[in-house]
Amino acid sequence: MVETMDDPLSRAGQSKTKPLADKRRRMNPSEREAQIVEGAIGFFAEHGFEGKTRDLAKRLGITQPLLYRYFPSKESLIERVYQEIYLQRWNPEWESLIPDRDRPLVDRLTRFYKEYARAVYDFVWVRIFLYSGLKGVDINDRYLAIIKDKILVPVCRELRHDNGLPPMEDVPFNNEELELAWGLHGMFFYRAVRHFAYGLPIAKDIDRVIENDVRVFVTGARAVHGSMLERADR
């Protein structure tokens, strides 16, 4: 029986009630700044960007005006949170993984999504991504453009090659095909939404789930990919 994992709220390490810095003042500025940013990430992930600066300060065990010594405004702190979250968690090596035809496609995809999960199946990441998406922040679009260009389109390319379909130079790439690859990505990412946004339990052995997802996708895609190309040209 496959176990499930509960309590998505548990962020490893930081306890929730942690104004334990009772009398410890005068921290090294760069340390303090880092502490504020990290705290803000967790805080906004939990409460959304409408979370109050006073509550954030309380959580950090500092006073609210101190935030304004390090950031000129709440908005600038939020901006910093975006930077930290988005830029830190993309590994360019992933991009070279997909087109590596020395290995079977199923292996490549499984490997990619397992590693990607390690970076992204995370309370703060998922929730900040959703909150900023709903807010319509542009950095969100840019991130998704990378997903599309560096992962999904290459996946389609490899899928064609694997299934003996004509390359994109001969039969142009089309949106229906892109949706196919978004399907795999949706299987993958919606699990994170379920767990970290909705608070539902998720299977404990993520790796096995990913293996299944990829097998389902690659096997199933073979059955439909071809027909998309036929209908595609004119």
Add this chain to the structure above:
Amino acid sequence: MVETMDDPLSRAGQSKTKPLADKRRRMNPSEREAQIVEGAIGFFAEHGFEGKTRDLAKRLGITQPLLYRYFPSKESLIERVYQEIYLQRWNPEWESLIPDRDRPLVDRLTRFYKEYARAVYDFVWVRIFLYSGLKGVDINDRYLAIIKDKILVPVCRELRHDNGLPPMEDVPFNNEELELAWGLHGMFFYRAVRHFAYGLPIAKDIDRVIENDVRVFVTGARAVHGSMLERADR
């Protein structure tokens, strides 16, 4: 070439700048209430539940205190929005669709997700679902429990039958199997997240996309479903 659909923000009917009720006062109370609720749905879907009552009132073309004649508090209005959104959009007929073995499983699934899409691929629904999920509202959990019990578990049951696997009475249902069905649901629902939360374009011909999703899933699931049951007992 498959077209794509842009501007997820467009909610059919109501224009965004609409305080056009310039001098028309004294509306029938039940009408007014309905108008407020509908306006609140669109408003909170757009701005989240932290949206300000004054902005909502402005959008409705009424004054802010009038809201409080119809709802004792902002929270009670939000509660009403939940009711309206969640209760109104579940069709019990869908539940009987899945187990109908007179039709091929692919047909049943395609039909269900097409009809479900008509109810749920919708700006306000998707966003309020996400906002309330992030907020941790219990009605969200209850809705997802219905999805699981009435759709996903039945899907697994039918999938077993279709692939000649032992019924649940013989080999018990397990979480890995459930994750399989969540995979299909994720393909489906993540498209809505992409479009309505992230603002990305989505293929115009939703029906065709759903057909592809279901074919990919059913074909691919056949390749992995069996192995889950073997490992499952003990």
Add this chain to the structure above:
DNA sequence: TTCGTTATTTATCATTTGATAATTAATTAT
């Protein structure tokens, strides 16, 4: 037309909230 009812608005309150200024005190340099 006049009057009574009540839907709606205007005026206002008490908190909350992002932000600033003045004050205090921890740490380092002399």
Add this chain to the structure above:
DNA sequence: ATAATTAATTATCAAATGATAAATAACGAA
């Protein structure tokens, strides 16, 4: 030890926000 520096706190401000009370005016009944 003493003074200088500046991290951090305390004390506030002004605007925003949920909510209430009093005043107004639209509509139906007489």
